Each structure stands twice: as structure tokens, then as C-alpha cells.
């Protein structure tokens with residue numbers, strides 16, 4: 001079970017493999033904590049990467065993900081379909097089915113998906129679909145196609161996860177606000193943290209959440225968003241300081257609509273691969289009280305992904 005291969009595929013040049021032997025976090029997540037954004041990649045031998053993919057990763061299996069979950073002190077995962085698998089959800093579905101109910105999934109589907117397939121995904125633990133607008137990751141899908149998919153999954157009680165760059169929010173606003181489901185934003189809508197926190201770009205994101213009660217945000221991926229570091233490596237307890245005010249602002253203003261995830265195995269990071277134990281130690285910087293931590297890591301993800309277990 002080596003991480004460095006990609007099965008029969010060749011990894012994208014310069015690909016950084018996930019960090020082996022992460023430290024034990026100093027921060028102990030509350031009991032029942034959910035890593036609400038992570039992926040599985042392949043293994044390529046068993047679950048081939050999609051022909052239309054924009055990158056070929058190293059393998060990152062369900063067993064490796066579940067081992068990380070236990071090591072970090074988490075109880076559950078939400079496994080988000082990675083773009084390298086296109087709309088073939090089998091690696092993610094297989095992980096959900098092997099998790100003994102401890103993983104839910106977010107799928108990618110095309111307009112051609114049948115009702116039977118949606119029901120099969122639902123039975124496997126899928127609770128949402130992901131719409132991706134990051135141009136380096138996917139080709140364009142027409143919005144009427146996406147709206148049609150959103151309407152169909154709404155009937156299953158699923159939500160829509162959206163991934164986009166902050167500069168694209170104005171253009172996508174009308175589409176996002178027309179979605180008929182709960183809408184979960186990946187990685188805080190990728191703010192440019194070198195810009196002012198009270199500047200127009202991040203203000204627009206806050207307005208998006210303020211004016212639309214169905215919009216949630218993942219306060220994840222400081223390792224992607226940080227410009228100044230320091231990186232979560234070598235025992236660093238104050239990593240990615242420039243991201244802290246942005247994430248903390250979202251957690252404090254919208255405590256009931258935030259989620260957190262490792263983003264393991266961190267696709268497409270170019271300059272470093274974080275120690276996931278130190279990433280967990282980032283959490284108390286953005287959610288400074290036990291009450292906020294409990295909402296972020298337990299109550300909110302349980303409400304969205306396991307409502308039946310909390311009488312919801």
C-alpha cells in the first residue's frame with residue numbers, strides 16, 4: 001500500500017505526495033468530530049483516473065484515509081469527489097460503503113445520470129453534488145445543466161457544494177443564489193488573503209452568506225490560501241497566520257453554517273505538503289472557544305450529513 005504510485009498511471013510532473021507520519025495534534029477535537037472535506041484517489045489499479053482529468057495524483061486509499069482519521073482524533077469523514085475521477089464516483093462510493101456508516105459522500109454527476117443511479121448513490125451515503133468553477137480543474141458545464149441537476153438532487157434532500165475563485169463570485173452570484181438547496185462553499189470561496197479583510201472582495205463573500213441563510217462555508221485549506229505562511233511543518237503551532245482572520249471571521253459570524261476539513265490528500269499543492277496533525281492545530285486559532293469548536297466539528301456536519309442520528 002505505497003502512496004507514491006498512481007497505479008498504472010504516471011503522476012503529474014512535480015506532484016507532491018501526502019505527508020507520511022503526521023504528528024499527533026495537540027488540539028484534541030471534541031468527541032464525534034467530522035473531517036468534512038477530504039478525498040480518496042484511486043488506487044489507480046482499481047479505480048482508474050478519468051480520461052478528462054486535469055492532473056494525475058498519487059494514490060490515496062480509503063484505508064489510508066481512515067487511518068488518518070483515527071490518528072487525528074476524528075470520528076467521521078465526508079469524502080468529496082475529486083476532479084481527477086471525473087463523474088465516476090466509484091472510489092468515493094467504495095470508501096463510503098466500507099466505512100461502517102462513518103463516511104458520507106459528495107458526488108459529481110452529469111445531466112445524463114439516471115434516477116436509479118442517484119438512488120444508488122444515496123443508499124451508499126452520498127448527500128450532495130459538487131459543482132466546480134475552478135478553471136484549472138474542470139471544463140465548463142452549462143449552468144442550465146447544473147440547475148437541472150440541482151433540482152433533481154433537491155428532491156433527495158441533498159445539497160450542492162460549490163468551488164470557485166473569489167474573483168468569480170460576482171459573475172456566479174445569480175446562479176448560486178438561484179440554487180434550490182443548501183449550498184456549501186468550498187474553502188471559503190478562496191479569498192485572496194493578501195487583500196484587506198474588510199475590502200470589497202471578502203465583503204461580497206460575507207454578504208453572500210449574510211443574505212442567504214442556505215449558504216454554508218468550509219473554513220478549510222489555509223495551506224492553499226496562505227501567502228505568508230509559516231507552513232504547517234516542523235512543529236509549527238502558528239501556521240498560516242494570514243488566513244486566520246478570514247476564517248475566524250466566518251466562524252464567528254456564521255457559527256451554525258461552517259464546516260472544517262483536512263482536504264487530505266491536498267491535491268495540487270505546489271510548494272509544500274502540510275503535516276496534517278499541525279493542520280488540526282490550526283482549528284483553535286479560527287474557532288477559539290469550545291462552543292464554536294463543537295459547532296464547527298460536530299453539530300454542523302452532523303446536521304448536514306447524519307441528521308437521522310441526531311433526531312433531525
Ligand SMILES: O=C(O)c1cc(C(=O)O)oc(=O)c1
Pocket residue numbers: 081082083084137186224263267268269
Ligand atoms: O484546489 C485544488 O486543486 C483542489 C482540487 C480538488 C479536486 O481536484 O477535486 O479538490 C479540492 O478541494 C481542491
